[in-house]
Amino acid sequence: MRWEAKIITYKKEKRIAVYFEKNAELIVRIKKLEGSRWSQSLGVWHLPDTIENRARFHLAPLSYSFPSEEGIEQIRRYIEWLSSRRYSPNTIKTYSEALKSFLVFYREKKIVEITNEDVVIYNNEYILKNNLSSSYQNQIVNAIKLFFTTIRATKIEIDKIHRPKRSKILPNVLSKEEIKLILNAHSNIKHKTMLSLIYSCGLRRSELLNLKPADIDSKRGIVIIKQGKGKKDRIAPLSLKILEMLRDYYTICRPKTWLFEGQNLGEQYSEYSLQNVLKQALKKAGIKKQVTLHWLRHSYATHLLETGTDLRYIQELLGHTSSKTTEIYTHVSTKNIQQIKSPFDNL
Incomplete structure (x- = not known):
């Protein structure tokens, strides 16, 4: 079915003209599109020049970067609703930006008129065509x-919106030798302690930076991780080795408010600076891999599994809600795989 679309000016208004040989099926489909009209004088079907119509007919996208006034107001209310439900600042930012992208796409459409079909079109004509990730x-x-559950008057059927299948990507894991090189790379006690604590307790970056001196319970040999991902508190055991390192660090640096502080006393250490600490360690250790701080957490979990720690305990230590999240480490553990003898050896 061949057709061609282009932007025209019709009665001083920008429209999308769709040219094709007479085809009953295509005419029925175009008639269903909102705002479609037949021009007797031009001999062509034409539609409103909107973001979704441009995407539908493979035309260069409109350069809108903001939703309609209604969309902006709804996003503001959405942020207020998320805040009142105690969603984390990161989640609020992620969800509001994601919703903004969707409402920019449907800038010319009233929100009450958005349907499940529009969600499918957005997925096909924006996300997939721009090769955006499944995440x-x-x-x-x-x-x-979540947005449409807060709106009463809507054509959206929430239960019929389906999530895409996630790509099954294995976590990146370092060997114990590589971990040792990274943790021993720095002579600076603060830098060394921060990286060591992430690995030794399987911490997320934000969890390390949000620690306070009182969260280290040396008598019980634990670190208390408060309000981690999902606003959950948990504890993790501290090895004697890391406790000694923490004591040395505390004696030298004397942190006031946060366990790890920036150049100014009482100022929280920044995420950028922490990433830079790892970057410098990799350079000194001569490791060329594109390692991130989260690799240390992945390595902690995998190394625990390889030394026989039960998966249920690892789930608790990492603060995973679902055991399925933790089970992914069974796919990267080499404990059993290394025991398999290749038939090549018997040739």
């Missing part, structure tokens, strides 16, 4: 579903 698509779906 981003999931964020959009989460944001849309």
Whole structure:
């Protein structure tokens, strides 16, 4: 079915003209599109020049970067609703930006008129065509579903919005030798302690930076991780080795408010500076891999599994809600795989 679309000016208004040989099926489909009209004088069907119509007919996108006034107001209310439900600042930012992207796409459409079909069109004509990740698509779906549950007058059927299948990507894991090189790379006690604590307790970056001196319970040999991901508190055991390192660090640096502070006393250490600490350690250790701080957490979990720690305990230590999240480490553990003898050895 061949057709061609282009932008025209019709009665001083920008429209999308769709040219094709007479085809009953295509005419029926175009008639269903909102705002479609037949021009007898031009001999062509034409539609409103909107973001979704441009995407539908493969035209260069409109350069809108903001939703309609209604969309802006709804996003503001959405942020207020998320805040009142105690969602984390990161989640609020992620969901509101995801919703903004969706509402920019449907800038010319009233929100009450948005349907499940529009969600499918957005997915096909924006996310997939721009090769955006499945994780981003999931964020959009989460944001849309949550947004439309807060709106009473809507054509959206929440339960019919489906998330895409996630790509099964294995976590990146370092060997114990590589971990040792990274943790021993720094002579600076603060830098060395921060990286060591992330690995030794399987901490997320934000969890390390949000620690306070009182969260280290040396008598019980634990670190108390408060309000981690999902606003959950948990504890993790501290080895004697890391406790000694923490004592040395505390004696030298004397942190006041945060366990790890910036150049100014009482100022929280920044995420950027922490990432830079790892970057310098990799350079000194001569490791060329594109390692991130989260690799240390992945390595902690995998090394625990390889030394026989029960998966249920690892789930608790990492603060995972679902055991399925923790089970992914069974796919990267080499404990059993290394015992398998290749038939090549018997040739």
